[in-house]
Amino acid sequence: MIQERKAWSLNGIIGLGLIIALIAVGAFAFIQQQFIIxxxxxxxxACLISGITIVQPNQSIVVIFLGKYMGTVRREGIVVTIPFSVRRTISLRVRNFNSNRLKVNDVNGNPIEIAAVVVFKVVDAAKAVFDVxxxxxxVEIQSETAIRAVATTYPYDSFEDNDLTLRGNADEVxxxxxxxxxxxxxxxxxxVIEARLTHLAYSTEIAQAMLQRQQASAIISARKQIVDGAVGxxxxxxxRLERDGIVDLDDERRVAMINNLLVSIVSDQGTQPVVNTGSLYQ
Structure with a gap:
């Protein structure tokens, strides 16, 4: 594999001055009829002129001469490099790649739609040009392949708190x-600077069924929490009533009071108290 190395280059201002000087001396030589010189x-x-190139900030120039990699120029501004060489410009700026919405199966086999944004930059221009x-x-193809690979190792959602999921553990994923x-x-x-999911949803053919499942699970979890709190x-x-001596309850009345308290707390609607005013025939 090719490793990036520095190519020969000359400061552009110095190079332009040298070119002007050579042309001036050459013209003087013609005047003196020293044609060979x-x-x-x-x-x-002319050779030096052919090597003039301009490098923008956060760009690099890969220099190729007679099919051979001669090095990379990263010095920004105008430079003079190897004459008659082929020069390819590679951007070193940070870029985004937004993947398409991919349809894959999660680890449980449920079809889902997933997409991600990948933030990347080129750090080795020679590899970017010659190795791929x-x-x-x-980058686009490998990004989508990696997204599919990661999506198939996690469930979309889970009802176990200790399970890693695509929806509940975005940072880990x-x-x-x-x-x-x-x-x-x-x-x-x-x-790769960062890769983060931008879209995650069940596929349309199972979205309604999975929504009902999530709603049922949420209701069960809420009910469990309400019951646990009501019992406590x-x-x-x-x-507290027995400790403070407010009432002295036997087992039957204690069970009745606990039953009434649980009904009052757990009920979805406000309970209506029933007041015992005594029997008509007492």
Whole structure:
């Protein structure tokens, strides 16, 4: 694999001054009828002119001469590099790639739709040019492949608090996706800065059924929490009444009071008290 190295380059201002000087001396040589020297100096100036290139900030120039990699120029501004060479410009700026919405199956086999944004930049221009063909397309394909790979290792959602899920553990999933992408893209000289999910949903054919399942699970969880709290409140109320000596309850009345307290607390609607005013025939 090719490793990036520095190519020969000359400061552009110095190079332009040298070119102007060579042309001037060559012209003077022609005037003095020293044609060989004049032609030689003009040819040298023309060679240097062919090596003039401009490097923008956060760009690099990969220099290729006669099919051989000669190095990379990262010095911004105007420079003079190897004459008659082929120069390819590679951007080193941070870029985003938004994947399409992919339809995959999670670890439980449920079809889901998932998409992500990948933030990346090129850190090795030589690898981006020579080790892969069209590195931008390589990034796109490998990103979608990594998204599919990560999505198939987690369930979309889970009703166990200790399970990692795509919906409930976005940070963990993003970190794993970033690591997976970095392993795949390092061959192209690309550094993955961040990868984060931008879309996550059940596929349309099961979305309604899964929504009902989530609603049922939420109701069950809420009911369980309400019952646990109601039992604790009833126990505390009975224990406090007996401890303070307010009432002296036998087992039957204690059970009745706890039953009434649980009904009052757990009921969805406000309870209506029944007042015993005595029997008509007492």
């Amino acid at each position: 004049g032609i030689f100096l003009v040819l040298v100036a 063909d069209q590195y931008e397309q390589f 993003s970190n794993e996706l970033t690591q997976e992408l970095q392993e795949r893209l390092k061959v192209a000289g690309v550094e 409140m009833a126990q505390d109320a009975v224990a």
